[in-house]
Amino acid sequence: MENSNTINTLVDNLDASIENLEEALQPYLETSLEETLAKCSTPEEKAKAYNELLYITDSVLFALLNTSGIKTESHPIRSELARTQQSMKRLEEVKQQLENKKSQVDASNKKTAEFLQNTLGTTGGLAAPDSLKSPAISSANFKGKHTKF
Numbered sequence: 772m773e774n775s776n777t778i779n780t781l782v783d784n785l786d787a788s789i790e791n792l793e794e795a796l797q798p799y800l801e802t803s804l805e806e807t808l809a810k811c812s813t814p815e816e817k818a819k820a821y822n823e824l825l826y827i828t829d830s831v832l833f834a835l836l837n838t839s840g841i842k843t844e845s846h847p848i849r850s851e852l853a854r855t856q857q858s859m860k861r862l863e864e865v866k867q868q869l870e871n872k873k874s875q876v877d878a879s880n881k882k883t884a885e886f887l888q889n890t891l892g893t894t895g896g897l898a899a900p901d902s903l904k905s906p907a908i909s910s911a912n913f914k915g916k917h918t919k920f
Contacts, residue, residue, distance in 0.1 A: 796831075807820050815862070818862050825858075829852045829855055
């Protein structure tokens with residue numbers, strides 16, 4: 772009796788897991804690859820979509836092989852999963868490098884603008900500090916009593 776309760780619990784857990792998997796995969800199953808790629812506007816998004824779909828496919832196949840009793844330690848699916856993971860990691864590294872380069876360019880542009888303002892004494896413009904936007908000698912200096920020299 773105890774074994775049948777354990778088996779029933781395991782079957783219920785498996786059924787719930789399969790339902791969760793179906794719900795998670797539903798967005799990928801409803802649209803074709805062409806439709807998914809058509810929604811992507813940049814090459815980065817397309818590469819991410821390819822990686823996600825490939826990883827999902829490999830993971831489900833890996834789980835199927837494991838549940839079928841096939842030993843996956845030396846199966847080619849392992850190397851395919853590792854290759855997909857490396858591809859995803861490379862995509863993240865490239866994305867991070869681009870972000871770092873963009874922040875370096877922004878910092879360089881800011882330093883250049885500050886240098887030009889300090890050396891050329893430029894006034895006005897969006898990048899100028901408030902102290903440079905007003906005239907050096909204001910009318911406030913000429914109010915009151917004036918003496919002639």
